[in-house]
Amino acid sequence: MLTTQSFIIxxxxxxxxxxxxxxxxxxxxxxxxxxxxxxVAMGLIGGLLLTPAYPSSEATSIAPALIVVIFNALxxxxxxxxxxxxxxxxxxxxxxxxxxxxxxxxxVSSELL
Numbered sequence: 001m002l003t004t005q006s007f008i009i010x011x012x013x014x015x016x017x018x019x020x021x022x023x024x025x026x027x028x029x030x031x032x033x034x035x036x037x038x039x040v041a042m043g044l045i046g047g048l049l050l051t052p053a054y055p056s057s058e059a060t061s062i063a064p065a066l067i068v069v070i071f072n073a074l075x076x077x078x079x080x081x082x083x084x085x086x087x088x089x090x091x092x093x094x095x096x097x098x099x100x101x102x103x104x105x106x107x108v109s110s111e112l113l
Contacts, residue, residue, distance in 0.1 A: 010062040011052075018049040018064075039104035040097050047096020053085040065089035 025045060030038045053068035065085040072082035 007062075014052065014062050014064075015050065018046070021049055022046045036101065036104045036108075039100040039107075041100070043096040043098070043100020043103070044093050045096070046100070047092040047094070048089065050096070051089050051092025053088060065092065 022042070022045060026042055030042065048066050049064065051065040053063045053065040065088045068085040069082045069089055072085065073079050076082065
């Protein structure tokens with residue numbers, strides 16, 4: 001189990017690494033002004049990168065849900081152990097895609113004013 005201090009440090013470094021990765025993906029893949037589709041895709045990628053597998057301070061480690069789902073399904077005890085992180089991953093991806101869509105719509109409406 002993580003202490004409170006180590007949990008906070010782990011979450012901050014995890015979030016910073018995911019945001020840096022998202023910024024690098026954006027810079028390499030989307031060079032021009034972002035369209036609605038690219039904003040939704042970037043939101044989805046951000047949601048997948050930022051979603052932890054077990055988001056609680058009682059967790060023994062902080063790991064991206066995407067990695068935990070893949071390794072538990074392929075090399076662990078099967079799909080049953082990957083189900084909870086997969087649900088967190090799906091929720092994170094959905095929230096990320098919705099945030100990307102919302103930001104793109106907000107940008108378009110502010111350009112029209």
